[in-house]
Amino acid sequence: MTEPSRLTEPAPLIELAEDATEVQAFEAADAWLRANLPGDVLKAALDADWDAVGAFLDDPQRGPAWYAALGDAGLSTPTWPRECGGLGLSARAAGAVADAVLRYRVDRGMIDFVGLALAGPTIIFHGTPRQRERYLRPLARGEHRWCQLFSEPGAGSDLAGLSTRAERQDDGTWVVNGQKVWSSFAHIADYGLLMARTDPALPKHRGIGYFLLDMRTPGVDARPLKQMTGDAEFNEVFLTDVRLPADALLGEVNGGWTVAITTLMQERNGLTGLPAVGEGRADVLLRRARDNGTLAEPVLRDDLLRFLVEERVLQMTTVRAHAESGRKAAGAEGSIRKLVNARLEEKAGALAAEVEPLAALAWEQGRQNSAASYEFLVMKQASIAGGTPEIQRNIIAERVLGLPKDPDPDKNVPFNERQRG
Ligand SMILES: Cc1cc2nc3c(=O)[nH]c(=O)nc-3n(C[C@H](O)[C@H](O)[C@H](O)COP(=O)(O)OP(=O)(O)OC[C@H]3O[C@@H](n4cnc5c(N)ncnc54)[C@H](O)[C@@H]3O)c2cc1C
Structure with missing residues (x-):
């Protein structure tokens, strides 16, 4: 085989009709x-x-x-x-x-999730032809890595409460000040999806802008946060007098919430994995249990097999959900799979410790941790990332089942006059 080596001249797309089966x-x-x-x-x-x-x-x-x-x-x-x-x-x-x-x-690995699953589709839906041309091909080729700069110390579940400020200058450029947090891989990202308040006199959902931020812009400072696993892929990102060109804005001025909904729905849909059925967490755990003999314990074996079945059902449901959505944008139904996935991720962490109980407690000197302890420690991550289970339940209740909305006294109040901090 000729090893692909040119990074600048694109090779042709594979030959496949758009209506291929x-x-x-x-x-x-x-x-x-x-x-x-x-x-x-x-x-x-x-x-x-x-x-x-x-x-x-x-x-x-x-x-x-x-x-x-x-x-x-x-x-x-x-x-x-x-x-x-x-x-x-x-x-x-x-x-x-x-x-x-x-x-x-x-x-491509999880490190490219924000780029491929979030940035790409959001730019396709909301970008100008120039923005599409500039960002999409390098993203598809893996040349640019992206991060998501949404959450703030005071705005997570209530994302619309964000207070990072983007002020429009007379020449159409923007100056951004504020702080983001939990920004995965921001320290190695080339670009960021940035939400910032563009008009604090409007109610919180209406005065937000959505920007495509070059992470090398002066004033952007990403500081990794060390986690209990020993990893440090999360960051605090400080934005100090960051000057953005006018064409960094994605979508309308003050229209960033609509753009963000596209990203968030993609995220909830995407976090349950690719629409494919195959080897998953259960297979790895079963292999380990077979290798060290814990599979012989009937209760654990039963739990592992139940987990295998549930994981396969989730994979198949993901395939079906993608198939049924056709070429449409992702819908609120993705929250159902996100919720199920959160439970399965937590279960996988607990099972990892049961399959290798000693490895979950102690590991070789010099090693950061064992697979079992690592998986136990990260088991809550996937349930919180992209919105907690409580928030997914709210979304399912409101947007799928049509139940009354969660009360929010600040919803229609100008952001700078709201009661809550
Ligand atoms: C692994 C991981 C990766 C992440 N990556 C990124 C990233 O790259 N970029 C980014 O911007 N963010 C990222 N996040 C942040 C994530 O989006 C937030 O942690 C999440 O939205 C929750 O916000 P919070 O941590 O501020 O919790 P809070 O919003 O303070 O919530 C605290 C608790 O209150 C509950 N709660 C809050 N509001 C309600 C309500 N209305 N009804 C019922 N219960 C409620 C929550 O469910 C939760 O249990 C990541 C998080 C994790 C864990």
Whole structure:
């Protein structure tokens, strides 16, 4: 195979009609992967040597070249329109592409979730032709990493209560001041999705702007926060007199909430994984339990098998939800899967400790922690990220079931006259 090496000249998209069936999409993607994966990596994947595949993706030369080739072929972004570097496929056919890529485990990792799942679709829906042209192709090729600058110390679940300020200057540029928090991977991101208050005299949802921020702009200071796992992928981001050009605004002035809804719905839909059915958390836990003998314990075995079934059901529901949405934007129903996923993630953490009880308590000197302790410690993350279970329940109640809204006395009050701090 010729190793993909050019990062500037895009290779052609794979040949696949926009109305391709699932079988056609799977076969085309699988054939492309077999023809373009380097021989050693293809062999490693077929032998299920996932460490070797992981080493390939982590290689500073080969990994980026591979992601660029995957992006050029349209396989990183199969639902995006063709003019934006995607294949224009239906969600159903795109799910088959995801299945093919998952088979070899050579897709982009969670670190690119904000870029591919949030920034891309939001820019496709709300961006000007120039913004689409500028941001989408590098994103699909893995050249730019994105972060999400929404949450603040005083605005998480009540995101519309954010107080980072963007002030419009006479020349149309903006000056931003404020602080964000929990910004995953902001310290290594090239761009950020930034929400900031553009008019405090309007009610809280109406006076917000949505900006595309170049993280290298002077005044942007991302400081990693150390977590109890030892990781530090979260950040506080301080914004001090950050000057943004007029075309950094995505959507209308004061219309940022509408844009943010697109991002948030994508997030709730995307956080339950790709629309593909295959190896998941349960398979890994079952393997570990088989290897160390804990699978022989009947209660634990029962719990693991129940978990396997629930995880597969969630995967299949994700496939169905994507298929049913066609090419439409994600809807509020995504909150149902987000809620189920939160419960499963917590269960996976608890099961990891039960499968390897000793490893959950102690590990070799010099190692940060064991897999079991790590998984136990991160089990709450996925339930909070992208909105807590309580907030998902509110969304399901209001937007799916049509029940009365959560009372919010500040909703129609100008932001700078509201009662709450
Ligand atoms: C792993 C991870 C990654 C994250 N990444 C990012 C990121 O990249 N960018 C970003 O901007 N943010 C990120 N976040 C932040 C995340 O969006 C917020 O933590 C989340 O929205 C909750 O906000 P909060 O932490 O301020 O909690 P709060 O809003 O203060 O909530 C505290 C508690 O009150 C409950 N509560 C609040 N309001 C209500 C209500 N109306 N009804 C019932 N209960 C309620 C909540 O459910 C929760 O239990 C991340 C969080 C995690 C855990």
